[in-house]
Amino acid sequence: MEHRPDPAFRTALSYIDLSRRYYAAHGYDVPYRWATNFDAPFTAPTTPPTKANVALVTTSFPVVDGERSPKSVYAAPSRPPPVEMFTADLSWHKGATHTDDVESYLPLQALSEAADEGRIGKANRRFFGVPTRYSQRLTMADAEQIGSWCRQDGVDLVLLIPL
Amino acid sequence: MSLVARHLEQIGFPTVVIGSARDVVEQCGVARFLFTDFPLGNPCGRPYDRAMQREILDSALRLAETAFGPRTTVQAPQSWGDHQWRSSYMRVDEDNIEELRRMGRQRRQHQQVVKETAEDC
Incomplete structure (x- = not known):
């Protein structure tokens, strides 16, 4: 029989609720405090996507000699797109899917094709990676570094893709 | 990652977050969010489904152009196919x-x- 979501509950999973319950079951009494804001900064684009230099940001990491590269903010060349990325230490649904296809979370090839077909101006020469951290202070330092790289590269639009 | 998006918007870069953890991204508050209702791990589409991945990328590009204010969420119409994963994470x-x-x-x-x-x- 086809599995259907229970209409008595919202269909989109609440990862805040699930993780709080899951770690409480492990005996951790103090729940994680998620970043919470009621406002959000907004920059209107000045360049249409068809003329924009588009950069990607990922939470995955390059693989070096079969291991994860050091877990700090990084920039890496967009071409050729990596054939594998390190995702094993990230939280994703390991029982339901896999991350063997890099394009399913870091679409560098698709972005490059979009540039070739004129759907974007160009794919930025490098992409950026940011570690998932529990410290918001450290994440902000990483954000400043990525901002500085985006300025250097003349990026017009950033697509951020957490796993 | 949403904090990074907020910082980039603050210093003048338009952003789109593509992700599958709707509550986490919306609670942090970002300018533009393309929500793909998939199990965590493949926010840009099913593995090796190039047509779906292209559609999702194009939706993100359209969202960049069309969102008129912050906290704009668009739910991508693509479906994972089955719903079994919802009860196992x-x-x-x-x-x-x-x-x-x-x-x-x-x-x-x-x-x-x-x-x-x-x-x-």
Whole structure:
């Protein structure tokens, strides 16, 4: 029989609720405090996507000699797109899917094709990676570094893709 | 990642977050969010489904152009296909609660040993 979501509950999973319950079951009494804001900064684009230099940001990491590269903010060349990325230490649904296809979370090839077909101006020469951290202070330092790289590269639009 | 998007918007870069953890991204508050209702791991589309991945990328590009204000969420129309995954992530029930408690105790013991070793150095 086809599995259907229970209409008595919202269909989109609440990862805040699930993780709080899951770690409480492990005996951790103090729940994680998620970043919470009621406002959000907004920059209107000045360049249409068809003329924009588009950069990607990922939470995955390059693989070096079969291991994860050091877990700090990084920039890496967009071409050729990596054939594998390190995702094993990230939280994703390991029982339901896999991350063997890099394009399913870091679409560098698709972005490059979009540039070739004129759907974007160009794919930025490098992409950026940011570690998932529990410290918001450290994440902000990483954000400043990525901002500085985006300025250097003349990026017009950033697509951020957490796993 | 949403904090990074907020910072980039603050210093003048338009952003789109593509992700599958709707509540986490919306609670942080970002300018533009393309929500793909998939199991965590493949926010840009099913593995090796190039047509779906292209559609999702194009939706993100359209969202960049069309959102007129912050906190704009668009839910991508693509479907994962089945819904079984919704009930299996971070599952807690009477079948596994004892095992989760045991894993938690084991982890805390390990962390205590690491802490004591560090203090000895």
